[in-house]
Amino acid sequence: MATNETNPYKLLKTKEIIAILDGDTQYQEYKFEDGTTVPVAMPYLSGPDLCGVSTLFGLPMSYSWGKGAANLSRWQYLDNLMEHCMDKNRMSDLLAYLFGKEQFANRLSGHGVDEIEIAYAHITAEIIQKINGLLYFGGNELTVMGNNFIVRAIGSKVEVQAPQIKSIDREYIKSISNRAMQDVEQQNFDSAITKSRTLLEETFCYVIEKKGETPSDSGDMMKLYRQVRELYNMHTDGNTDRRINTLLSGLNSIVSAISEMRNKDSDAHGVGANRIAIDEHHARLFVNSAMTMADFILSVAIKNNAI
Incomplete structure (x- = not known):
């Protein structure tokens, strides 16, 4: 069990980040197609809410009502809960719960499924980017790998089991691409590039698994692609048409x-000196290229009777 002094999640226990996680800090608004808006922020957690979450994670807490009630501040409730979860090695679970789609239900309900999915992806990506802006100068980042929320040194490699992709089809590829293009239209190029990279990674993992093989380290997309090429015999050679x-x-x-x-321009690493500015037409090219590539790989797998 990691101690508090060596636990990287300790870096999240600042007032600025806790204010983000408990819903105190709000950023620009997200606008739906019908013109309605919601704040780009985590759901607001009241004192009773935080006591309920604490109890859920094995730290029984109760909230007292009435004059003179001795309750902790909301900041203290969440700070104590984070400390408890670090001791129990459950910080990733806590973050997954706080960022869970169901926590945003009240804010996003009343819209179509596709709109909700797009809004949820945009809002959570923006919030993680803001947290990473606070972690950046210490050389760290919060990253999401599958269902795991990990605090690590920027760019470092973390071994996480590749997620099992249940099913990928052309509708799924189209859905992710549409969401990425929505990000482009909202000038959120970082999020669009991240979605493009994720779409390819998921597609590679899926067709590899369909061959009965285990995907290589999912953090290295080129390694995954080389594995796909080997499994599906996608090689350039003298016997193949030019x-x-x-x-x-x-x-x-x-x-x-x-x-x-993805390494230089995505929303995973906050804002740094190595990031380069891109224009909207470049972001559109990335999204469309990823969609085309994913569709092609899926077609190769179908032709090989893997799917």
Whole structure:
């Protein structure tokens, strides 16, 4: 069990970050297609709410009502809960609960399913980006890998079991691409690039698993792509038509570019000196390229009777 002094989640126990997590801090508003808006913020957690969450995670707390009631501040409730979860190695579970879609139900209800999915993805990505802006100067970041919320040194490698992808089809690819394009239209290029990279990674993992193999480290997209090429015999050689070889070479470039842009321009690392500015037409190109690549890989798997 990690001690508080060595537990990287300790970095989240600042008043600024706790104010984000308990819903005190709000950023710009998110606008739905019908013109209604909601704040880009975590759901507001009242004192009774925090006592309920604490009890849920094995730290029984009660909230007293009436004049003279001796309650802790909301900041203290969450600070104590985070300390408890670190001691029990459950900080990732706590963050997954706080960021869970169901926690945003009251704020996002009343809209269509696709709109809710897009809004939820946008809001949570923005919040994590703001947290990473606070962690950045210490050289750290909060990143999400599957269902795991991890605090790590920026760019460091964390071994997490590759998620099992239940099903990917053309509708799924179209849905993720639409969400990414929505980010582009809202000038949120970082989030769009992240979604593009995630779509390719998920597609690679899916077709690898369909061959009965275990995906390579999901943090290295080029390694995943090489595994796909090996399993599905997607090689350039002298016996293959020149035009096909040219196409496959172009696909290599697409994957490499998206993988590199994910490291330099995505919303995972906050704002740093190594980030480069991109324009809307570049972001659109990334989204469309990822969608095309994912659809092609899915077609290759279908042709090989893997799906």
